[in-house]
Amino acid sequence: MSHPARWKRLVPLALAAALAVGVGGQVQAAAPPDPKAEAYANDELIQLLRVNTPTAADKQRLSTLDLDLAESAGKRFVDVVAYGNHDRRLLELAGLTWSTLEDDLQGAEREREKADAAYAKAVQNKAVAATLPSGRTAYRQLADYTGNMAALAAQYPTKVKQFTLRNNSLENRPIRGIEVTRDVNASNGKPVFLMLGLHHAREWPSGELTMEFAYDLLKNDGVDPRITNILDKARVIFVPVVNPDGFNLSRTLGYEMKRKNCRITNGQLPTTGQCAQSANFSRGTDLNRNYSGFWGGPGASTSLTSETYRGASAFSEPESRNVQALVSAHQVTTLITNHTYSNLVLREPGYAGAGPTPDEAIYKALGDQMAAQNGYDSQFSYELYDTTGTTEDWSYYATGGLGFTFEHGANSFHPAFSNVVNYYFGSGSTAGKGNRSAFLLAAESTINPARHSVVTGSGPAGAVLRLKKSFTTKTWNGTQLPDVLDSTMVVPAGGTYTWHTNPSTRPTVVQQGGTESWTLTCERPTGQVLETRQVTVARGASVTANLTTCAANF
Ligand code: 0X9
Ligand code: ZN
DSSP states (O other), X not given: OOOOOSOOOOOOTHHHHTEEEOGGGOEEEOSOSOHHHHHHHTTOXXXXXXXXXXXXXXXXXXXXXXXXXXXXXOSSEEEEEEEHHHHHHHHHHTTOOEEEEESOHHHHHHHHHHHHHHHHHHHHTTSSOOOSTTOOOSOOOHHHHHHHHHHHHHHOTTTEEEEEOSSOOTTOOOOEEEEESTTTTSOOOOOEEEEEOOSSTTOHHHHHHHHHHHHHHHHHTTTSHHHHHHHHHOEEEEESOSOHHHHHHHHHSSOTTOOSOOOOSTTSOOOTTTTTSGGGTTOSOOGGGOSSTTTTSTTOBSOTTSTTBXXXXXXXXXXXXXXXXXXHTTTEEEEEEEEESSSEEEESOSSGGGOOOTTHHHHHXXXXXXXXXXXXEEEEGGGTOOOOSOHHHHHHHHHOOEEEEEEESSSOSSOOTHHHHHHHXXXXXXXXXXXXXXXXXXXXXXXXXXXXXXXXXXXXXXXXXXXXXXXXXXXXXXXXXXXXXXXXXEOOTTSEEEEEEOOSSOHHHHHTTOOOOEEEEEEOTTSOEEEEEEEOOOTTOEEEOOOHHHHHHO
């Protein structure tokens, strides 16, 4: 993975003068100039370093430097993207040591482009077979994702429904997803498995794997009995690109290490082209710190130029609000948010102090089962470092749906494309260990009623049933933010319904021995409510609600 350095210009330590070592050995960087912009402007090396952190104090010291940390597989090290001399100097001044995983990330990027071109050519010449479900041989660009989803919807009109998320991105791009199930236009109460990609712009395989699983389900429905069963019984929702602005910049506009979104100034939309200016490379909100669950706690930064900037407030960003709205409007009983890298299957809690979840037994069982398939380590999210405001820090505690972060790959955010094939199938470098079978298990777990709840009964055909719950989600400083879960289904022709849902009681309330209920309403399609019931249902349980008043008046 090492490449000979092309330019190893030693920039005189003018930058070092911008560093101050404060009392207690605390190292602080003065604000401007932006080290990333400087590193690019001066052709300094951008490197991937494995920083030794044998003790918690080392990890703590490293985290105060506000460098670009990657998730990493070892307990005794943290990988860092170091932008030029400035970042290496910060590490030195903090007394940290490291080994070099990649001494020239920009050089590696050019190598990757060459390798990808060669791979595509080999497929074209039939020297190797294109094996991904879609047949793709190179990383998608943003337009490919959009085009692929539209094409799937056109090809499989009864199994694929395209939708646009509630908000456009900061750069005003619509964000698209697809729902996949048999008879997709019927609102039929199936349990929902949600798969997300590309919260983080540079993590290209996270979008690829998401998209390929959608292709696989559609291609092999009626061929592979496991997939046929999944399409029969679950609704699988895909949003392959949560962060299109960042991804577009990373994939096509010359800043491939972009991680965050395009928030350049708090409270303001970016102007055209502003996000792509090198002076703004460090700016943006980390969407995976912007969710409301424990927002503002450890493992997130208050600085707009930090790679883990949490945003001006919880859900300040349209892109994270999109996921919130999507999850709040469906009974998402299983969620996988794909990231790179480190070969991990992560479950809640995201910070150690939260304590074990009340669902640890089944949460761990599912994580371990999936990890047995893809060969990753199955562990708590906090085991490497605490984080707060991540997707599942909100989604799990708000809905009880079992949410996982998958960190794909050994040591690169977007390695040569042929690796994506291996990640998916468990071939080549990852022989026998693939994500396809892990994803299938997640979909099958979604179907398993022991892992969610069921509300069933009789009701008038055509009536709209609604499950609603209002509560507050607590941020780190104790602020209570309103949350509303509100999903619907339609009673089928036979006059009985089965609705696969999340438990009515949230995990933290379960932990305290309390209960919560869903408010179930039976409505005319016009919205007129004919019957209202309180429904309390635990995980693994089923309750019956016969909507006789509604039936009598429908
Ligand atoms: O830091 C993140 O947002 C994720 N890692 S990444 O390298 N893809 O950026 C991990 C989030 C999971 N939570 C914890 N590690 N606590
Ligand atoms: Zn990530």
